[in-house]
Amino acid sequence: MGITTDKLAFTGSKEMVSWIKSGFSYYRRWRQRERDLRHLSELPDYLLDDIGLDQNIIDAELRKSLTGGKEKR
Numbered sequence: 233m234g235i236t237t238d239k240l241a242f243t244g245s246k247e248m249v250s251w252i253k254s255g256f257s258y259y260r261r262w263r264q265r266e267r268d269l270r271h272l273s274e275l276p277d278y279l280l281d282d283i284g285l286d287q288n289i290i291d292a293e294l295r296k297s298l299t300g301g302k303e304k305r
Contacts, residue, residue, distance in 0.1 A: 262297070269294050 272280070273290045280286055 266294075266297050269297060 269290060272285065273287070273294060277287065280290070
């Protein structure tokens with residue numbers, strides 16, 4: 233009895249791979265968003281004003297990012 237590669241070894245392997253890819257994709261997006269917010273938080277106020285943001289908005293978004301979308305009060 234040999235091992236064949238035409239069939240997946242485990243039932244549901246395709247679904248598992250899909251879930252893993254989806255998880256990594258979500259993680260990459262989350263990390264990029266956090267990185268973008270941190271870069272924005274380092275900009276001076278006059279530049280933030282030029283793009284229609286202020287430090288309070290960025291701080292709130294950073295808190296949401298760190299708490300999984302639930303803003304602490």
